[in-house]
Amino acid sequence: MFYALLCYHQEDVVCAWTKEEDEAVMRKLAVVQERLAKEGRLGPVARLLPTTAATTLRKDQDPPLVLDGPFAETKEQLLGFYLLDCADLEEALGIARELGAANPGGSYEIRPVGLFVDGGARP
Amino acid sequence: MDEARWIGTTLAAARPQALAALLRYFRDLDLAEEAYQEACLRALRTWPQNGPPRDAAAWLVFVGRNVALDSVRRRAKQTELPPEDLLSDTGDAEAEIAERLDGADYRDDVLRLLFICCHPDLPATQQIALALRIVSGLSVKQIARAFLVGEAAMEQRITRAKARIGRAQANGTGVPFESPGAVERAARLGAVAAMIYLVFNEGYSAAGDTSGAREPLCEEAIRLARLLLRLFPAEPEIMGLAALMLLQHARAGTRFDADGAPVLLDRQDRGLWNRPMIAEGLALLDKAMRHRQPGPYQVQAAIAALHARAPTPEETDWAQIDLLYGTLEIMQPSPVVTLNRAVAVAKLRGPEAALAMVEPLGDKLAGYFHYHGLRGALLMQLGRTREARDGFMTAIGLAGTAAEAAHIRSHLDGLRDAP
Numbered sequence: 242m243f244y245a246l247l248c249y250h251q252e253d254v255v256c257a258w259t260k261e262e263d264e265a266v267m268r269k270l271a272v273v274q275e276r277l278a279k280e281g282r283l284g285p286v287a288r289l290l291p292t293t294a295a296t297t298l299r300k301d302q303d304p305p306l307v308l309d310g311p312f313a314e315t316k317e318q319l320l321g322f323y324l325l326d327c328a329d330l331e332e333a334l335g336i337a338r339e340l341g342a343a344n345p346g347g348s349y350e351i352r353p354v355g356l357f358v359d360g361g362a363r364p
Numbered sequence: 365m366d367e368a369r370w371i372g373t374t375l376a377a378a379r380p381q382a383l384a385a386l387l388r389y390f391r392d393l394d395l396a397e398e399a400y401q402e403a404c405l406r407a408l409r410t411w412p413q414n415g416p417p418r419d420a421a422a423w424l425v426f427v428g429r430n431v432a433l434d435s436v437r438r439r440a441k442q443t444e445l446p447p448e449d450l451l452s453d454t455g456d457a458e459a460e461i462a463e464r465l466d467g468a469d470y471r472d473d474v475l476r477l478l479f480i481c482c483h484p485d486l487p488a489t490q491q492i493a494l495a496l497r498i499v500s501g502l503s504v505k506q507i508a509r510a511f512l513v514g515e516a517a518m519e520q521r522i523t524r525a526k527a528r529i530g531r532a533q534a535n536g537t538g539v540p541f542e543s544p545g546a547v548e549r550a551a552r553l554g555a556v557a558a559m560i561y562l563v564f565n566e567g568y569s570a571a572g573d574t575s576g577a578r579e580p581l582c583e584e585a586i587r588l589a590r591l592l593l594r595l596f597p598a599e600p601e602i603m604g605l606a607a608l609m610l611l612q613h614a615r616a617g618t619r620f621d622a623d624g625a626p627v628l629l630d631r632q633d634r635g636l637w638n639r640p641m642i643a644e645g646l647a648l649l650d651k652a653m654r655h656r657q658p659g660p661y662q663v664q665a666a667i668a669a670l671h672a673r674a675p676t677p678e679e680t681d682w683a684q685i686d687l688l689y690g691t692l693e694i695m696q697p698s699p700v701v702t703l704n705r706a707v708a709v710a711k712l713r714g715p716e717a718a719l720a721m722v723e724p725l726g727d728k729l730a731g732y733f734h735y736h737g738l739r740g741a742l743l744m745q746l747g748r749t750r751e752a753r754d755g756f757m758t759a760i761g762l763a764g765t766a767a768e769a770a771h772i773r774s775h776l777d778g779l780r781d782a783p
Contacts, residue, residue, distance in 0.1 A: 251374075251377065253377040253378075253587075253590075253591070254373055254374055254377045256377075256587060256590060257373050257376055257377050257587065258373065262369075290640070290643060290644045290647060291590060291644065292594070293590050293593040293594055293597070293603075293606065293648065294644055294647040294648055294651070296651055307654070308597075308598070309597040309598040309603075309651060310594075310597035310598075316418065316419060345370070346370065
């Protein structure tokens with residue numbers, strides 16, 4: 242089963258990390274990610290730019306409306322995601338806990354994936 | 365990250381919102397700051413036991429307001445302070461304030477707090493110092509270090525600026541506390557954007573001092589711009605300002621060599637430019653351009669973007685840069701803009717055309733280091749050695765840092781063997 246791990250955190254707190262703190266968190270995450278990759282459980286991983294760089298297309302009207310900013314104003318913002326190949330929710334939660342220990346604060350939303358298309362494009 | 369550090373980061377992130385709301389409530393900067401400080405002290409005591417609140421800014425506003433009100437009452441009646449858990453037990457009230465903080469009031473609160481620091485009676489250096497102290501919460505020591513002045517002098521500067529604002533607020537010439545209309549809001553945004561860019565430039569222009577004391581100013585300015593952008597997400601000039609600062613700051617690590625001497629753009633190691641920062645800057649500029657309301661920050665960001673996009677100096681689109689500087693000259697006529705345009709013209713049409721552009725600026729820029737530096741370089745390229753040497757000598761006399769002077773001296777050394 243594929244799971245999406247959606248990473249929510251307070252953006253202004255994450256942006257206030259010093260370069261050293263940011264690098265330390267990324268290093269700790271990389272250790273977990275490398276192991277998961279070796280085990281064949283790691284799909285695409287993305288860290289998103291701040292929500293100030295976001296644009297939203299409201300397509301519930303015709304023509305759709307383009308708005309600056311993220312879709313929803315929330316206390317914690319969607320700052321990244323993982324795709325993981327796990328046997329069940331318990332395993333996905335285990336990985337979430339591990340990643341959470343490397344990157345404390347905020348929340349992970351774990352969502353089973355219904356359809357996944359690997360279009361092959363890479364940044 | 366340990367707990368104390370985490371709480372510190374959270375408090376710093378919540379500061380502008382919390383302080384701005386407390387200012388609206390108390391209508392007095394000193395009282396608002398006092399209330400905020402008290403709330404922070406309580407956060408340091410109670411958060412480690414009770415865990416962090418869901419909304420740190422709302423918690424600080426609620427607790428700060430209670431503590432300050434209580435101290436006012438206490439001074440009046442000399443009664444006992446209620447127990448700690450009563451004061452910090454925010455319960456439902458926190459949720460209620462959080463709701464209110466989400467409203468439109470809240471963005472005008474933060475804008476007002478920033479705008480108060482831009483009072484036109486205050487010289488630019490005081491505006492910056494005040495904003496860094498009040499909005500960003502930097503210590504007087506940190507600010508003094510960034511401005512390369514003593515702590516006592518900086519303390520005095522900030523106290524004086526605050527007194528001036530206090531007087532203006534008291535005699536009715538200060539910033540009103542009612543919600544501003546659309547025109548007033550736009551004017552405030554413009555003034556605040558200019559102040560944020562001053563903070564950035566204070567850090568950017570002197571980053572060559574090897575202590576690195578000024579670099580936090582650039583980061584703080586970017587943080588303030590992002591904050592403003594979250595509150596006013598559809599303002600193309602604020603996007604432009606944020607993009608401009610991100611694109612410039614992305615080069616921070618390569619602008620000076622190990623000895624602090626400036627490294628020119630075409631000699632910088634582009635592999636060391638900060639890619640995520642460039643990506644963010646380009647994304648913001650892209651968003652801004654969709655609005656089709658060009659402004660000086662967007663144009664300057666577009667120029668910085670052309671440099672950021674060029675994989676090598678030779679691939680720089682100088683024709684486009686020349687055009688953009690031409691647009692900027694119309695929007696914001698200034699001899700410094702023309703001087704910058706001349707750099708692009710030199711690349712496009714050679715030193716002679718550039719020199720023709722630079723020479724008429726002599727009167728206005730007689731005391732400007734970069735004018736004499738560029739003029740000297742153009743004369744050197746044209747083989748007019750004696751005049752080049754004179755230009756470089758004038759530039760050295762005007763250099764702001766030892767590294768700038770050393771850079772020009774290296775040109776002079778190159779000329780020594782010339783006829």
